[in-house]
Amino acid sequence: MPLPKAELHLHIEGTLEPELAFALAERNGVTLPYATTEELREAYRFSDLQSFLDLYYALMAVLRTPEDFTALADAYLERAAAQGVRHAEIFFDPQAHTARGVSMGTVVEGLAAALDRAEERYGISTRLIMCFLRDESAASALATLEAAKPYLDRITGVGLDSAEVGHPPAKFREVYEEAARLGLRRVAHAGEEGPAEYVREALDVLGVERIDHGLRCMEDPELVERLARERVPLTLCPLSNVRLRVIDELGRHPLREMLDAGLLVTVNSDDPAYFGGYVGDNYAAVREALSLSQEQVRVLARHSFEAAFLDDDEPRRARYLAEVETYTF
Template identity: 65%
Template sequence: MPHNDRIGALPKAELHLHIEGTLEPELALDLAQRNGVELPFADADQLRAAYRFENLQSFLDLYYALTVVLRTEADFTELAGAYLRRAAAQGVRHAEIFFDPQAHIHRGVELDTVVAGLQAALETAPGLGVSTRLIMCFLRDLSEADALAVFEAARPWFGTVITGIGLDSTEIGNPPAKFTDLFRRAREAGLHRVAHAGEEGPAANITDALDLLQAERVDHGVRCLEDPALVARLAAEQIPLTVCPLSNLRLRVVDTLADHPLPRMLAEGLLATVNSDDPAYFGGYVADNFHALADEPALGLEPETLRLLAANSFKASFLDEQTRAAYLAEVAAHRF
């Protein structure tokens, strides 16, 4: 981060970040070599060139293909550690990190291996000036029964390492109603709940995530603007939306960044935040998203709007009130 990068230095929380989506090409190739995995790419440049997507599914195909290089605790520790160092350098003071246990269990990696590896990295975060939470996400294209089996196996980590659950992967054809029992059990276990909705799926998925799953936060949610009644509800209840601008651009949710609905979302009074989603694949980490928004003249985002987005990120977090207040004071004191 350049010395004079006041946008990058703006204190911020990241609330929508898939740790598997931080797998940079160089690390993917290093881990493949370490673990004896053959990838169909000659070098990092060739792999990076494959990061061109037509839609969510084309991204997921590559995303899951590359997870095969993650085999050991050390691999997950290295992956998460690399993200935390990048995040700290981009002004992230708090990160609520997603991971996809089913993507690893289904290829023979034990749940203990994944969680222990991630936990080891998260224990280093305070030394970087970053607080963390870990959110276990479930793949909505798999069955609820499969999700429930993993959920029960993860109980020993609830409340200590794992503080919430989420729902991600292919939205079309996999509505929130499919996972009502999973989210009920999470509520009973005292876990926080988030869900991807309203990215490629309709605004109705957002409503169902709130009503059927009792999600506390909606990941993406950009299609809420298609339903005025939903917009009014989101604004009145200040339900957070974790928006990912560069992801929306790369996955063709919007044709150009100038078309992004974020300014309208803010104008409607929505508690929108800015996040990076899968930054290794989508062209940038969270400060890069802030920069891209600030550099797009058509969006008209002034420094005070960026400050609002940073403040929103802490308001939308699952931090305790005292810690949240301390971070919000840092945002208020920041000078561009």
């Protein structure tokens, strides 16, 4: 049985495996620019974040109906359960869908159909986080939040993703202020390709409660001390960092140093279909590459539940934490 864990940094569109992409393309009459699943999988080799994003957005063309989004989420949940996930906080990118004529309702209702039965079918509790594309305008983000208002009973929080460089968090101050007014939880990608200052800005300007990635905080000792003191969770994605050339090789990942600095770091999979592994694969990879002890791995799992948006269900959080503490490697 795998170590129980929560996954807090997972883009549902990034779980689109080649086999499902081809199945949905056939169902929806979409022609993919690849002849076989093997050829498509070969395309999952990236030189940087932008080269990944180009393919990532292109493949979304196969997602058209609520049933497509349900199938996508079900496929992820089945894989996640097999790797020990007990709680998943799932990102989705509505602007990438509404821009091509797919409505907010189609996306949310399709995902919700899978998430509503996730606990019964897979033993996984879930939360849904709507992300704004930072390379789109602030006005577009505000319009997206407005379009989401009929569905806020299904949406726990907002996030900020896509191309980071040149798009500082402060650009989205207004939409985050409105999200806070609506009672939504707030997270943001920062400090992946962007500088450590983006992490500070996400905290101080956007009022985020978690930082997604945040690797480059290690370039700023004062910021590291603050993150440790305030127990700000960081949702690291090690295999993603290697695949997108954020770091050269997994053995040079700063995760161990971040743990030693007292940071509340978690391990996640980001876009696992594209980056070579789901969350359990990430745990196994960093344990081997960084020679982590069993207790350090247990700490990572403990952190994942501590950082989860389970404030409305503390008995569940306590139950998950107990599973981690009694787990036998």
